[in-house]
Amino acid sequence: MQTEELGNRILNGDRRALARAITLVESSRADHRAEAAALLDRLRGAGRQAVRIGLSGTPGVGKSTFIEAFGMMLIGLGLRVAVLAVDPSSTRSGGSILGDKTRMERLSRERSAFIRPSPSQSHLGGVARRSREAVEVCEAAGFDVILIETVGVGQSETVVAEMSDLFVLLLAPAGGDELQGVKRGIMEMADIILVNKADGDLKPAATRTCSDYAGALRLLRKRPQDPEGFPKAMMVSAWQENGLAEAWEEMCHLVDWRRENGFWDRRRAEQALYWFDQEVRQALLARLATPAAKAAMARLSDRVAAGELAPASAAEEMLSTHLAG
Ligand code: GDP
Numbered sequence: 001m002q003t004e005e006l007g008n009r010i011l012n013g014d015r016r017a018l019a020r021a022i023t024l025v026e027s028s029r030a031d032h033r034a035e036a037a038a039l040l041d042r043l044r045g046a047g048r049q050a051v052r053i054g055l056s057g058t059p060g061v062g063k064s065t066f067i068e069a070f071g072m073m074l075i076g077l078g079l080r081v082a083v084l085a086v087d088p089s090s091t092r093s094g095g096s097i098l099g100d101k102t103r104m105e106r107l108s109r110e111r112s113a114f115i116r117p118s119p120s121q122s123h124l125g126g127v128a129r130r131s132r133e134a135v136e137v138c139e140a141a142g143f144d145v146i147l148i149e150t151v152g153v154g155q156s157e158t159v160v161a162e163m164s165d166l167f168v169l170l171l172a173p174a175g176g177d178e179l180q181g182v183k184r185g186i187m188e189m190a191d192i193i194l195v196n197k198a199d200g201d202l203k204p205a206a207t208r209t210c211s212d213y214a215g216a217l218r219l220l221r222k223r224p225q226d227p228e229g230f231p232k233a234m235m236v237s238a239w240q241e242n243g244l245a246e247a248w249e250e251m252c253h254l255v256d257w258r259r260e261n262g263f264w265d266r267r268r269a270e271q272a273l274y275w276f277d278q279e280v281r282q283a284l285l286a287r288l289a290t291p292a293a294k295a296a297m298a299r300l301s302d303r304v305a306a307g308e309l310a311p312a313s314a315a316e317e318m319l320s321t322h323l324a325g
Helices: 003-011 015-026 030-044 063-076 124-140 156-161 184-189 200-219 244-260 263-287 291-305 311-322
Strands: 051-057 081-086 113-116 145-151 166-171 192-195 232-235
Touching: 003 015, 003 030, 003 124, 015 030, 015 113, 015 124, 030 124, 051 063, 051 156, 051 244, 063 081, 063 145, 063 244, 081 124, 081 156, 124 145, 124 156, 124 263, 145 156, 156 166, 156 184, 166 184, 166 244, 184 200, 192 200, 192 244, 200 232, 232 244, 244 263, 291 311
Parallel strands: 051 145, 051 166, 081 113, 081 145, 166 192, 192 232
Antiparallel strands: none
16 A cells, blocks of 8 residues: 555544554564655644653553543543553563553453554664654544553653653552652653552552652642643542543643643654654664674774774774765
């Protein structure tokens, strides 16, 4: 299928075209990369925007239960929901696969939902690019909300925050030193903290945890992109489907406020620049990773180590020979 036709079908809401386009953006073959780039430019022209929600939480906190319940609620409101995942570890761990349809059975049967597991790549940069482009394809396909799920470990939150309009951190109730468990940097990224499992025996602990986080959030520096009262901590029970509508209301309030005050467009522009920079860096590194470049690097390294060549001259020689396309 020609890129033009594929693009038209996606814009018309054809699900098979959507799945095919995502497979295309996930491919690393050079000809597929060129097609994917043309397709994304075509789709961008349609100017459609979804609300992109990044969602992070450690395994077991209730991400898939939450996404299923939250997604079903959104569908009940007449919205179309896509779920994507960013999980650089999925190939290695063999553990729970983010975005796995069997973990969201009801949602996966809905015609207004689209669920795509994380691309299997162990390199975060590769997963990030593919997921970001999948987000763009889903957006063009007319989804209203795109949930981008990630695990609460390492660098993947940063990557997800750079492709989301708002970032939600899902936590479980716990006693004692809970606050120590969440890295400050991750807390600073959150627009909304949701303390899940606020039900049954866990309710008192959830209430305590939620007020601890609300207190901690108040201590953070006020960010210009936030309306009064944000970032905020709230309680939900994904299981009992409590607090989900309230959480969505707060998200909508945040989105509307940012749109009205120019922060929405500004953030999207900053993100585009961030990814442009990342693409340039990755392309440069790829050119230095060819067999010939690696061999030259090894030769030059020996000479630098032996003191025959200054590091700067060796670098200059490396770049002048191997950076040209
Ligand atoms: P994930 O690994 O973050 O995707 O977590 P899951 O959605 O698989 O949930 C992990 C466990 O927590 C499962 O046993 C769920 O039944 C349970 N769970 C999820 N949400 C809730 C909730 O709101 N309340 C309670 N009590 N348990 C929950």
